[in-house]
Amino acid sequence: MNDDRQKQVRRRALRLTLTYTAMVLAVLVLLTIMVVIMMGYRYNSTKGAIEQTGVAQLGSRPNGATIEIDGNRIDKRTNDKISLYGGQHEFVVWREGYETWRKTVPVNPGRLTWLDYIRLVPKDLKTKTLGTIEGAVSTQFMADGARALTVIKSGGVAHVEVINTRDKEKITREKITLSPAVDDTAVSDITIKEVGQSGRYVLVAATVNGKTQWLRVDVERTTGGVLNVSEAFGSDTAIAEAKLAGSDNGHIFVLDELGNFNRMETGGKHEKQRLITNVAQFVTYGEHTLAYVSKPSSERTVSVGVLKNIDAEPAKIATLPESAKINVALNRYYDKDYLAISHDRDTDIYEGTFPSKNTTSNDGRYRGFVPIRSFSRDEIVTNLVMSGNGRFVVAGSELGYKSFDLELMRVSDEARYGQAWPYKTQWLDDYIIWSSDNGKLVIREFDGTNPHTITPITADGNTVSFDRDNKAILSIGSQNGVPTVQRTELVLE
Structure with missing residues (x-):
């Protein structure tokens, strides 16, 4: 009797064990299937x-x-x-x-x-003139898509105007005087060099009595908002190039004609700090980061370097022959920094971290960047840019461009303009590039695909922008020889 009971107990225990084991295995199989499905695995029939x-x-x-x-x-x-x-x-x-x-x-x-x-671009595009800007020499739209800045010469006097484009039917204009920062009656040439990231400050270069004067214009002040950067710099050496520092935090980067690269305060005593010497060209990123190309050395080579912290030493990345046509660009994509260097037909892309302190090796070269890709073009690269989001590197020339996508790690085919485009590659947003082909605005994607002819424009010295709602393109046209602000609708009502 006891033996039968023990056998029943053992059989019950075995059944429970098998049942629980089967349940556990079923759960494990189900979890495995769920994980596999969540990881995107499917049966490819x-x-x-x-x-x-x-x-x-x-x-x-x-x-x-x-x-x-x-x-x-x-x-x-x-x-x-x-x-x-x-x-x-x-x-x-x-x-x-x-x-x-x-x-x-x-x-x-x-x-x-x-x-x-x-x-998506409408098949039947409609362009409307919002207003004329008589005497406009150069017009650039601001990043907010709601304003543009134009420099005007009229009646022998030069001034700046802020154009409000918020209204879909018409523009309004607000005049900003250049005096007393500069003699506005002695200006023979004037052009916009840079619109700051915040849209408040703009750099303008004016030729006054045969000399170039760099001006920083505060577009929120109609009078007294113009700083003569050349006078504030206070050097016997003329300014070769100037750029606003990042989000316009009160500093300007200044390169003089002797190759001295400086950071100058725009307020107070306009104190300046020399950061690098022997510089031929530079590009900036953010508040303090820049890439530069040196002037030729006695060995007939040039150096390409980066500087992030203004208190650190510049870090050398590459050495190239002085005969090469060199361009540099830099940006950040997700959590990594990127530096692009073009030399003649070739473009090299480096990935790493911009140096924030003195981290060079014994040979003076910074090891925090490593080359990840190179690509070549059919002709010499004359300008090199990266998209605002940092994803694309575009090597351009008058005839077209080729791009590299950091997300997909692939090089595009050659994109060709309809006619020679003598300007730097122009971004409409992070993915679309614009140019003027035979007097008409043409937009293409970063890899040259999906081109669209939009409307006749006047491109010399002017830019193009999406409006603030991203539903229309704002550009500069012409009406009987007079510049106009125009709006092309991209979204059908």
Whole structure:
């Protein structure tokens, strides 16, 4: 009797053990399946294997557009995410009344591919003149998309005007006098050099009695808001180049014609600090970071370096022959710093961290940057820029450009302008580049794809901008030889 009871107990214990084991295994299998699904693994019926998918995030302006992938229309519209197997995929996005957008890009397993920059352009574009700006020499739109700054010569007197473009029907203008900072009746030439990040300050170069005078204009003050940077610099050596420091925090970077690079206060006693000597050219990023190219050494070479902390020594990154045509650009993308150097037809991209202290090795070279990619163009690179978000490096020339995408780590094909474009590559936003082809505004994406002809413009000395709602393009046109501010609608009502 006891034996039978013990056998029953053992059988019950065995059943419970098997039951619990099966339950645990089922839970583990279920969790494994859930993890695999969450990691994007799917059964690929075409290949007969389980593969990890990637995700494409599509976003368009305007949204609600139809999506086709590899020739197949899907049941989602922009803006949305789509899971896809790894590899090259052709995306086509369209909406009634707009030009079709298309691009072939790689989708990597386990990664998110951003296609959230799709700009749909109406087939029937309408451009409206908002007003004339008689005597305008140079006009640049500000980053807020609601204002522009123009320099005007009229009746022998030069002045600056702030143009308000908030109204979709007309502009309003506010005059800023240049005197007493400079004799505005003696100005023979004047141009806008830089609009600051905050939109409050603007750098202007004016030729007065045969000499260049650099002026910092405070657009929020109609009188007394102009600082003569050349006089404040107070040197017998003329200024070769000047740039506003970052978010306009009261400093200006000044390079004199002897190659001395300085940081000057714009207030108080205009104190200046010499940071680097023997500099030929420079570009800035943020408040204190810059990249520079030195003047030739006795060995007939030039150095490319970076400086982040104004109290640190400059860090040398590369040495190149003095005969090379050199350009530099720098920016930050996510948590890494990037420096691009073009020399003749080649462009080298470095990744790392901008030096914040003296971290050079015995040979004077900074090891915090490493080269990650190089690419070449068909012709010599005459200008090198990075997008505002830091994702793209664009090597440009008068005939076109080639770009490198830091997100996808790939080089684009050559993008060609319709005619020679003698200016620096111009960004409309972080993804779109604009130029003037045969007197008409043409926009293209960073890799040259999806070009659109927008409207006739006057490009010499002027810029182009999206409006503050990102629904229209603001540009400078001409009406009977008089410059005009014009607005081209990009979103159909």
